[in-house]
Structures are given as C-alpha cells and as structure tokens.
Amino acid sequence: MFILFLVLAFLASRILTEPLKLITEKLRQTTLTGQNEMLAYESEDEIGLLVREYNQMLLKLEESKQELATQEKEAAWREMARQVAHEIKNPLTPMKLSLQFLQRAIQDQRPNLDELMNKVSQTLITQIDVLTDIATSFSNFTNLPAMRPERLDVAPILRRCVGLHQGGAAGTGIRLTLPEDADTGRYVVYADESLLVRTFNNLLINALQAIPPDRRPEVEAQLQAQPNNRIRICIQDNGTGIPADVQDKVFVPNFTTKEKGSGIGLAVARRGIESAGGTIWFETKEGAGTLFCIELPLAG
Known part of the structure; x- marks a missing residue:
C-alpha cells in the first residue's frame, strides 16, 4: 500500500x-x-x-x-518635423535682414548699389539652394542633411555666411578675419557645402542670440591654418556664456536653453562635421562669452 x-x-x-x-x-x-x-x-x-x-x-x-x-512612428515624425523646421528657420532670418538692408540701400540711393545687389543676390541664392536641399531630403524621407561631399574652398563660404548676417542692426557687430592668402584657394576641404553653410549660420545665429540686449554685439568669425594639414574656423561672441551645469548637454539632440529653440542645430552640426573627418568643440566663460571652433582636414 x-x-x-x-x-x-x-x-x-x-x-x-x-x-x-x-x-x-x-x-x-x-x-x-x-x-x-x-x-x-x-x-x-x-x-x-x-x-x-x-x-x-x-x-x-x-x-x-x-x-x-x-507612438514611435509619431515621435519619429515629430522629430523629423522639428529638425526640418529648425534647418529651414536658420536661413530665413538673415535672408530677411539682408533684404531689409538692400531695401534701405535702395531708398538711400547708395552709390555702390549694384555691388550690394550682387552680393545680397549671391548669398540669397546660396541659402535658397540650402532650403531646396532640405525640402528634397524631407520629401525623400532620408536622413537630414543628405551628405554630398565635394572639394570646397571654405574662405568664400564663410565670407558669404558672415555677409548674410551683417545685413541687420545686430549684425553690425560681426567681424570676419581671414588669412592674407584666403583668396588663393589654399583652404580647400572635402565636405558638403549645404552642411557647412547650415553650420556656420547656426553658430552665427547662436552667437548673436547669446548677447544680452543691453550689450553691444561683438562677434568674430576667424579662419586659421593649423599644423598637420588642417584648418580651424572659430566664432567668438561676447554673450552670457554657457552655464556649467548644461555644458555637457550642448550637443545633445532636443536640448536647448532657448525658449523657442529646438535643440537640433548643434547636434546636426556635430554629426555633419564629424562625418567630414573634423571636430567641433567650444570654450566658454559665464558672463564673458563663448568660442565655438571647427577643425577640418584639408583636401589632398
């Protein structure tokens, strides 16, 4: 049992x-x-x-x-829409300021009107090409920006971007410093032109927006030759600086200290610059200003 x-x-x-x-x-x-x-x-x-x-x-x-x-699909669309909106908004403000500057020049009947019209027209055409590239990339649902690297002379690109932002009252404080041999075609890199234009525009806009209203704007864009066949583009402002508690988040997507910022511009710039074999970094001092630098290898 x-x-x-x-x-x-x-x-x-x-x-x-x-x-x-x-x-x-x-x-x-x-x-x-x-x-x-x-x-x-x-x-x-x-x-x-x-x-x-x-x-x-x-x-x-x-x-x-x-x-x-x-939710993931909606978040992806929102992220792309935010990025596209940011990329499109960057050129629009300086384009508007340039047209207003040209309008005042026409009203004042300045003697160098033809030269100003050619200069503004060239910068506007460049920015329109950038906007067209963004729209095409968005319509194809590809990564923004669509990289098309080519041999580019950085000096005239930087000159056009600075000139575009010098059209408004706030832009009168922007100073461009180029080497004496800037027009010899020595500073050629292998990168995407739209990327460089967007990056320079974004850094210049950030520099101007970082300056308090009660402070006279002093922004300097500088191109320098570096050892080991590299060049450095730096943009210095006399703004409020970046607080220490957020300095490690500057290049993080969707992070911004602006009320109407998207936090996309610097993240896109860093991704694009690094894809071209370069680096981007900043040095800042609270209350004194910030220096952003880009270093790129020269094209062989």
Missing part, C-alpha cells in the same frame, strides 16, 4: 506540475518584439484560471506593442 501511494503521489504531482512547467516555459519565451503563442487549456480548475490570465496578458501585451509602435 505504501509503494502504491508513492506511485500515485508521483503520478499526481506529474499531472499537476506539467501544466505549470508549460506555463513557466511560455513565460520565459514571452517577448516584446516577437510573436507570442497563447496557451490552450480547457479545464476550469486553478491552472485553467492561470492560463486564462496568461492569455489575457498576451492580448494586452499585443495592444501595448501596437500602441508603442504608433
């Missing part, structure tokens, strides 16, 4: 624990990304209740996966 009871107890334990082992195995295989299989158990006992609860959990998990996928 004792042996018989042992055999019956063993069989009963196997019968009772087998569904539990199956549930345990299914729980171990449950995943947030793959397809989960429901359990089939017809009995109305406690194990059946557990199986039904497990199946209900899988249904809720599937609903959560679909909702999460929808």
Whole structure:
C-alpha cells in the first residue's frame, strides 16, 4: 500500500506540475518584439484560471506593442518635423535682414548699389539652394542633411555666411578675419557645402542670440591654418556664456536653453562635421562669452 501511494503521489504531482512547467516555459519565451503563442487549456480548475490570465496578458501585451509602435512612428515624425523646421528657420532670418538692408540701400540711393545687389543676390541664392536641399531630403524621407561631399574652398563660404548676417542692426557687430592668402584657394576641404553653410549660420545665429540686449554685439568669425594639414574656423561672441551645469548637454539632440529653440542645430552640426573627418568643440566663460571652433582636414 505504501509503494502504491508513492506511485500515485508521483503520478499526481506529474499531472499537476506539467501544466505549470508549460506555463513557466511560455513565460520565459514571452517577448516584446516577437510573436507570442497563447496557451490552450480547457479545464476550469486553478491552472485553467492561470492560463486564462496568461492569455489575457498576451492580448494586452499585443495592444501595448501596437500602441508603442504608433507612438514611435509619431515621435519619429515629430522629430523629423522639428529638425526640418529648425534647418529651414536658420536661413530665413538673415535672408530677411539682408533684404531689409538692400531695401534701405535702395531708398538711400547708395552709390555702390549694384555691388550690394550682387552680393545680397549671391548669398540669397546660396541659402535658397540650402532650403531646396532640405525640402528634397524631407520629401525623400532620408536622413537630414543628405551628405554630398565635394572639394570646397571654405574662405568664400564663410565670407558669404558672415555677409548674410551683417545685413541687420545686430549684425553690425560681426567681424570676419581671414588669412592674407584666403583668396588663393589654399583652404580647400572635402565636405558638403549645404552642411557647412547650415553650420556656420547656426553658430552665427547662436552667437548673436547669446548677447544680452543691453550689450553691444561683438562677434568674430576667424579662419586659421593649423599644423598637420588642417584648418580651424572659430566664432567668438561676447554673450552670457554657457552655464556649467548644461555644458555637457550642448550637443545633445532636443536640448536647448532657448525658449523657442529646438535643440537640433548643434547636434546636426556635430554629426555633419564629424562625418567630414573634423571636430567641433567650444570654450566658454559665464558672463564673458563663448568660442565655438571647427577643425577640418584639408583636401589632398
């Protein structure tokens, strides 16, 4: 009788624990990304209740996966829309200031009107090309910006960007310092022109916006030759500086200290500059100003 009871107890334990082992195995295989299989158990006992609860959990998990996928798509679209809006907004303000500057020059009948019109027209055409490139990239749903590296002379690009921002009252405090041989074609890099234009525009706008209203703007854009066949472009302002507690977040996407900023510009600039084999960094002193520098290798 004792042996018989042992055999019956063993069989009963196997019968009772087998569904539990199956549930345990299914729980171990449950995943947030793959397809989960429901359990089939017809009995109305406690194990059946557990199986039904497990199946209900899988249904809720599937609903959560679909909702999460929808939220991720919406977040991706919002991120892209924010990035596109930021990239488009950057050239618009200096373009408006340049046109206003040209309008005042026409009203004042300045003697060098033809030269001013040619200069403003060239900078506006460059910015329109940048906007067209952004619109094309967005319509193709590709990464922004679409990199098309080529041999470029940095000096005239920097000159055009600074000239574009010198059209307004705040831009009168921008000074451009170029080497004496800037027009010899020595400072040629292998990069995307739209990327450089957007990066220079963004740094110049940030420099002007960092200066308090009660302080006379003093912004300097400088191009320098460096050892090891590299060049350095620096933009210095006399603004309020970057607080120490946020300095490590400057290049983080979606981080901004501006009320209407998107936090995209510097992140995009860093990604683009690094893709061209360069580096970007800053030095700052609270209350005194900030220096942003870009270093790029010269094209061979």
